[in-house]
Amino acid sequence: MDAQDTSALNSIFFTSIPPERIGLNGDYDHNGLSKRVSLALSEQFSPSELQDLHITQRGAVVVLTGNVETRSLLEHITQVAQAIHGATEVETLGVLISDPVAEYSYLPNFSPFSSSSYAY
Numbered sequence: 001m002d003a004q005d006t007s008a009l010n011s012i013f014f015t016s017i018p019p020e021r022i023g024l025n026g027d028y029d030h031n032g033l034s035k036r037v038s039l040a041l042s043e044q045f046s047p048s049e050l051q052d053l054h055i056t057q058r059g060a061v062v063v064l065t066g067n068v069e070t071r072s073l074l075e076h077i078t079q080v081a082q083a084i085h086g087a088t089e090v091e092t093l094g095v096l097i098s099d100p101v102a103e104y105s106y107l108p109n110f111s112p113f114s115s116s117s118y119a120y
Helices: 003-013 032-044 071-082 100-104
Strands: 053-058 061-068 089-097
Touching: 032 053, 032 061, 032 071, 061 071, 071 089
Parallel strands: 061 089
Antiparallel strands: 053 061
């Protein structure tokens, strides 16, 4: 097989970039999905909300690790990440909720340390 045959064969197999490998400028980037997710999140959330969150990818899976303040913030971040072209799943197993009680602070007379706030 000569160089011309190899070039023709490559053009058949490599005609497009997989969606998870498209970079910020539309070129091939092995970590393109995680970079596009990071950009989208930085446009929708404040730096303080994302400061302890790390975004990587495993193929077409967005992997989030670190800390976020509340579960609702994590759910919103997950929705944004899932909407990025090329993302098939968002993994959040490595994310710690820093203040799980904040979700319930709107409830009158709620105290997470009072036995009266739990059903037995």
